[in-house]
Amino acid sequence: MPAPSRILVVEDDAVINQAVTDRLRGEGYEVDQAWDGPGAVALFAETDPDLVLLDVMLPGYDGHEVCRRIQAERPVPVLMVTARDDETDILVGLGVGADDYLTKPFRMRELVARVAALLRRVERATTLASRSEVAFGDLRIDAGSRRVQVGDAEVHLTPIEFDLLLCLAGSVGVVLTRESLYAEVWGWSGASGTRTVDSHVKALRAKIGADRIRTVHGVGYALEPGAS
The missing domain is CATH 3.40.50.2300 (Response regulator)
Incomplete structure (x- = not known):
């Protein structure tokens, strides 16, 4: 036990x-x-x-x-x-x-x-660490080493920011609701957690580029494959 x-x-x-x-x-x-x-x-x-x-x-x-x-x-x-x-x-x-x-x-x-x-x-x-490296333009995500690069520069993300990015990358181009992101990344569904998602998306955008994550107002967010 x-x-x-x-x-x-x-x-x-x-x-x-x-x-x-x-x-x-x-x-x-x-x-x-x-x-x-x-x-x-x-x-x-x-x-x-x-x-x-x-x-x-x-x-x-x-x-x-x-x-x-x-x-x-x-x-x-x-x-x-x-x-x-x-x-x-x-x-x-x-x-x-x-x-x-x-x-x-x-x-x-x-x-x-x-x-x-x-x-x-x-x-x-x-479990997430078993996934292979994925790339979207000059954005590269290595799930095994939990590293992210934009171009030639490594981007330092907090553990929760990395998990959020990896979740968005798992359904690239698809709009994921704030509620579903909170349930998937944080592991608990609750309406009070949606502001937590918004705050982390804001912080993540500041590190990887604002145009990489699209907002659908009133719904959620999507990772844009062609953004740079």
Whole structure:
């Protein structure tokens, strides 16, 4: 029987921290707790968690800085929790390596579902890595090494950005709904996740070229094979 996944909960509100910890332990996860930025980074190095649940507003330094530091150590799924439903704030989090975000107040059931979905996505990454290299014009995607090149330049994507691009490349030219992308890439279907998709598409466009991903308003996105 495989060992349970280990989760690091980083939240300075003691009541929320304990409530989340108790719920996740009740779901069978091993959970470690941190209450500030420096403590979170130190505990991350010590416990080597499979996923980090990370509040944005923390003493010491904020969640964005914590995320930047831990992702510099090794890639790890990060579910960021924020009290502000602000696109700029969310894009900053995605830019430093967060995979998904949840806005306070949240339902424990949704938090548990998103945690499970992110952990499933990591498992699916092994399967995706078996795919061969694909190319669209000067855009090349190597699923095995998880590398992307535009022309002669390598483009550095976060793990979730790579999985999103690979999903779009699997149906090149076909419009995929935001809901289907969220279900496929993040592994959990929920209308509240569509803004997460929009934010990641925006970040991905900034790295590979805006014209490569076509928007169909009210529907979703498609990877354009002839764009450059």
